[in-house]
Amino acid sequence: MKVLVVGDVVGNPGRKTLYAYLEKMRDKYDFIVVNGENAAGGFGITTKIADEFFDKKIDVITSGNHIWDKKEIYTYLEGSDRILRPINYPKGTTPGKGYTIVESKRGVKVGVISAQGRVFMPPIDCPFERISEVIDEIRKQCKIIIVDFHAEATSEKIALGKYLDGKISLLYGTHTHVQTADEKIFLEGTGYISDVGMTGSDSGIIGMSAEVVIPKFITALPQRFEVAEGNERFNGLSVVIDEETGECESIERINLSLKQIEIL
Structure with missing residues (x-):
């Protein structure tokens, strides 16, 4: 199976x-x-945009700490099994869920988990424990399991990847918006990268206008962030996974400008 993973849009x-x-x-x-x-607008996702994503044949939308920024998405999270909030919010947290199982266009079941880190991030439940609670149940239903780990610290991402090696097909990091060059396949067959990167404007600072972000660093005063425009880039992963074993066979970074995409 060939899987496309796209970093923070x-x-x-x-x-x-x-x-x-x-x-x-x-x-x-x-x-x-x-x-x-x-x-x-750089913060959260609306119901209209979620519908647009699914109209474009995207199978699952994962998220992170900004999933709660648009209140309208709360009801949508309850009604859809294809948009996820991090699994390790405290038990009893509603709305939404942290994992799903969806069939590919060829009818192969794929498990997807959205999780969030705790190092330099808001304090929530342990992602190691919460994923461990559901991983066996997911493995009973499908061989292919993909984890989006929305986290700040590279060490935490690597640790979770090695912890889940051989139990899942792929763990990739999101959140930092900077693509890393450490894609690999661990010893037990799990594909890994510390961060997929960002899909958006490369003219600013991790997607936001430099004219706003730089003064915040200089003055330490609050600023209203604005999305940067121009010099757009696409960051993602192209991954091949064995449908019989669930092991990752190959993992390749994608880093293209909009102009490069136009001539593909």
Whole structure:
């Protein structure tokens, strides 16, 4: 199975770039997972954008700490099994859920888990424990399991990847918006990368306008962030997974400008 993973989509520039890539390359993939927590103006996702993603044949939307930023999404989370909030929010937290099982376009079941880190992040439940609670049940239903780990610290991401090695097909990091060059396959067959990167404008600072972000660092005063525009890039992963064993066979970074996408 060939899987496309797309890093944090930031605002309208990110959506435009994502749609341009999918228009050219969608049919080459059996399953598509996109992190959409920054898709609406850089903070959160709206019901309209979620519907747009699914209209573009995206199979699952994962998220992170910004999933709660648009209140309208709360009801949507309850009604859909294809958009996830992190699994390790405290037990009893509603709305939504942290994992799902969805069939690919060829009818193969794929498990997807959305989790959030705790190092330099808001204090929530342990992702190691919460994933451990559901992983055996998911493995009974499907061989292929993908984890989006929305976390700040590289060490925490590597630790969770090694902890789950041989139990899942792929663990990839999101949240930092900077693509890392450490893609690999662990000893027991789990694909890994510390961060997929960001799909959006590369003219600013991790998707936001430099004219706003730089003064915040200099003055330490609050600023109203604005999404950057121009010089858009697409960051993602192309991953091949064995459907019989669930092991990752290959993992390749994608880092393309919008202009490069246009000539594919």
